Amino acid sequence: MNEIFTRIQHLDPHDAAGILREVINYYGDHVVMATSFQLGGLVLLDMVHRLDKRVRVFSLDTGRLPEETYQCAEQVRLRYGISVEWVFPRHDAVETLIREKGMYSFRESVGNRKECCGIRKVEPLARALAGAEAWITGRRMDQSENRREINIIENDPVQPGRVKINPLVQWSKSELWEYVNAHHVPYNKLYDKGFLSIGCECCTRPCQEGEDERAGRWWWEAPEEHKECGLHFTRGEGI
Numbered sequence: 006m007n008e009i010f011t012r013i014q015h016l017d018p019h020d021a022a023g024i025l026r027e028v029i030n031y032y033g034d035h036v037v038m039a040t041s042f043q044l045g046g047l048v049l050l051d052m053v054h055r056l057d058k059r060v061r062v063f064s065l066d067t068g069r070l071p072e073e074t075y076q077c078a079e080q081v082r083l084r085y086g087i088s089v090e091w092v093f094p095r096h097d098a099v100e101t102l103i104r105e106k107g108m109y110s111f112r113e114s115v116g117n118r119k120e121c122c123g124i125r126k127v128e129p130l131a132r133a134l135a136g137a138e139a140w141i142t143g144r145r146m147d148q149s150e151n152r153r154e155i156n157i158i159e160n161d162p163v164q165p166g167r168v169k170i171n172p173l174v175q176w177s178k179s180e181l182w183e184y185v186n187a188h189h190v191p192y193n194k195l196y197d198k199g200f201l202s203i204g205c206e207c208c209t210r211p212c213q214e215g216e217d218e219r220a221g222r223w224w225w226e227a228p229e230e231h232k233e234c235g236l237h238f239t240r241g242e243g244i
């Protein structure tokens with residue numbers, strides 16, 4: 006694993022396509038790409054598609070996604086001809102949660118919110134990543150305070166031996182849009198309605214000018230609380 010860290014350290018940290026090429030060459034069938042059809046993920050999907058069409062791409066369908074996300078996913082399917090692997094939560098866990106706590110328990114406390122994210126995202130993610138040695142994400146440093154410290158390649162705290170690859174760490178939002186426009190990449194139309202970060206419909210709102218990119222996620226929670234869903238936390242913080 007150290008070898009890939011060294012290889013990536015010698016690359017231009019802004020050259021996302023070059024980083025992806027190195028990672029795909031190194032990991033072959035053992036690298037997967039996660040996307041929620043947000044801007045960064047779409048840029049990476051376009052780059053990955055140009056490099057190697059065999060890379061496995063998956064997305065988590067929480068059951069609460071906005072219609073616009075499905076429309077975007079369908080555009081991606083038609084444009085690139087790829088079969089995105091949709092991963093769903095365990096139906097028995099969702100049924101129990103709804104039966105015991107109702108449809109909006111996540112609004113009642115951070116603990117309840119993490120419980121819902123745990124059932125609808127974190128557990129399905131673990132299944133999607135089973136057997137993978139590396140996964141590609143669209144995370145960037147400028148998305149929020151929580152993400153200032155992320156690196157291009159980092160050990161996955163949940164699974165020893167697995168790494169997370171974040172090729173867009175140093176990209177800005179405006180650079181993503183430049184790429185999307187230059188390459189006619191399909192994008193989620195909620196961006197045209199003031200959304201800056203897009204997750205479940207019931208947990209995402211549009212943002213105001215100057216707000217953090219992730220301010221529209223779980224907006225009812227206090228600002229000092231983590232604006233993450235557990236997908237990118239350590240095991241202890243995640244759920």
Ligand code: SF4
Nearest residue numbers: 111121122125205208
């Ligand atoms: S974002 Fe909201 S609805 Fe989606 S899994 Fe998390 S708490 Fe549940």
